[in-house]
Amino acid sequence: MITKWLTVNFLTIFIIVLWSNLQGYDSNSILLSKIFAQVAFILLLINLNMYFVFLIIRKSNRRDIKIRLAKISIRMMKYHVAIAVTATLLVLLHSGIMVYAYYENLMKGKTISGIILIAILSILLLSGFLRRRKATGKRRKFHYKMAFLFFGFLFLHIFL
Structure with missing residues (x-):
């Protein structure tokens, strides 16, 4: 495995x-x-x-x-x-x-997806920071859901 x-x-x-x-x-x-x-x-x-x-x-x-x-x-x-x-x-x-x-030439799909990625990355980092300060199950789940959302958009950004 x-x-x-x-x-x-x-x-x-x-x-x-x-x-x-x-x-x-x-x-x-x-x-x-x-x-x-x-x-x-x-x-x-x-x-x-x-x-x-x-x-x-x-x-x-x-x-x-x-x-x-x-x-x-x-x-x-x-x-x-x-x-x-x-x-x-x-x-x-x-x-x-x-x-x-x-x-x-900033108004392209790749650039817009990059801007969205930076926003998601900011939320991901904030959720990690909050989780580090006080670990709860809710914060853990939110942090890893944001990580998977980030990677989904990242693949979209890469292959766009």
């Missing part, structure tokens, strides 16, 4: 990098912006995978898998916020470069 999960992650990253390269770029700054976005995607995918690690821990019947994943999750959760902040900074760099590069 874990190998399937890792395979899906690597295939997703591969497809996104391949798609980005097929789209091409007009300048080196746009290439740099796309690299920022790809690194941010990988970091955000690492954070999203924490949900699946916890899901496997809850649903698995094998004790050895639960223990191994619990040890991994303890180590990973120490970096969850740092990874999210780093990814957010990369997203902001990406959006800043792209707005500067395409300033005359």
Whole structure:
């Protein structure tokens, strides 16, 4: 099960990098912006995978898998916020470069979906901050629902 999960992650990253390269770029700054976005995607995918690690821990019947994943999750959760902040900074760099590069032509679907993504990312970060201050079941569910909504819009943004 874990190998399937890792395979899906690597295939997703591969497809996104391949798609980005097929789209091409007009300048080196746009290439740099796309690299920022790809690194941010990988970091955000690492954070999203924490949900699946916890899901496997809850649903698995094998004790050895639960223990191994619990040890991994303890180590990973120490970096969850740092990874999210780093990814957010990369997203902001990406959006800043792209707005500067395409300033005359901002009313495109890709740009509008990017603006929506930044709004969703802001809500996601706020929900994570509130959850960190006081963890409740409602805040946990809202945080991971926002994460899945964010990734849904992210795929729309990438392949638009």
